[in-house]
Amino acid sequence: MLILLKIKVISYTIFLFFLLPYVYFLKLFKDDKYIKKYAHRLAVKWGRNTIKWSKTNVKLIGAENLPDHPVVIISNHQAHFDIMLLFGFTGLSPSFIAKKELGRIPIFATWMKVLGCVFIDRSSARKALMSFKEGAKKIKNGQTIIIFPEGTRTKEILPFKKGSFKLPVMAEVPILPITIIGSEYIVENVKKNKPTDVTMVISPEVNIHQMDKVQLKDIHTEIRDLIVGNYDKYSA
Numbered sequence: 001m002l003i004l005l006k007i008k009v010i011s012y013t014i015f016l017f018f019l020l021p022y023v024y025f026l027k028l029f030k031d032d033k034y035i036k037k038y039a040h041r042l043a044v045k046w047g048r049n050t051i052k053w054s055k056t057n058v059k060l061i062g063a064e065n066l067p068d069h070p071v072v073i074i075s076n077h078q079a080h081f082d083i084m085l086l087f088g089f090t091g092l093s094p095s096f097i098a099k100k101e102l103g104r105i106p107i108f109a110t111w112m113k114v115l116g117c118v119f120i121d122r123s124s125a126r127k128a129l130m131s132f133k134e135g136a137k138k139i140k141n142g143q144t145i146i147i148f149p150e151g152t153r154t155k156e157i158l159p160f161k162k163g164s165f166k167l168p169v170m171a172e173v174p175i176l177p178i179t180i181i182g183s184e185y186i187v188e189n190v191k192k193n194k195p196t197d198v199t200m201v202i203s204p205e206v207n208i209h210q211m212d213k214v215q216l217k218d219i220h221t222e223i224r225d226l227i228v229g230n231y232d233k234y235s236a
Contacts, residue, residue: 039114040093047088051081054186055195058089061234062202066091070144071176071205072168076157076227077148078184085180085200086146096146097135097167116143132167139171149220155184157228160220165208169216174205177223179230201230 051058073086073094086094095116103109103119112119118135121127135145149164150157168175182198189196203226208219 036114036116037093039111043087043115044093047084047086050084051088051198054081054190055193056081056186057195057197058085059197059199060089060202061199062204065176065202065204067174067176067205069173070139070142070171071174072139072171073144073146073176073178074149074160074164074223074227075146075178076180076231077150077153078155078180079153079186081183081186081198082148082153082180083146085183085198086178089200090178090202092144094144094146095138097131097148097164116145118145128163129166132170135167136171139167139173144176149224157224157231160224162220165216165220165223168208172209174207174209175219175223176205177203177226177230179203179227179234181231181234199234201234203227203230 071092073090073092075082075086083096086096095112095118097118097120098112100119100121102112109119116138118131118138120131139145145167147164147167149160151161151164152158165175179201180198181201182196186196186198206219206223208216211219
């Protein structure tokens, strides 16, 4: 079952990525806004189909909190499937912050750029700041961006990196905390040919632009506590 899922995901991903020539063909007739919407529609299909093929049932809690304006999504990160869940089930047409190394992968990097992703260079504080400035500009132009502030995938929710929260501050937009519960079991259950239940908790957005410097100092801890609380509550 796992091999079949890999074949489906790889095949569908290749299919989507090789639609890039069509994206550039569209540039002859359509503006960038149309092309971006087209790219995001494909990303939603990719996310939803991958989750469907893995026999994963998704439950949304707090869907009424999904906004109609750009935000920075802050989420825990426990599996590769988290990106697919956020693309496929939030309806926010997000992009995400990615390591600069991903920007060197042929075709894949081009697709990420079309989606509005930001590649961050952590080799120096100055370069990382420049990446965040680029991300803030995209957000102000209407792009929602995902950040996984743990910095890596892990079954336990690690401390959130404080630097990740510079982006919403610079962009002057709210944080939308999203808790993902159960995605870490998808691969294991696929191997056993069992379905997986995943819960996504959409918390009310946090308007950090209304906070003073003292409140912002601990915002990374407060958002983590909120996500950990939701994880504990809905994991039972």
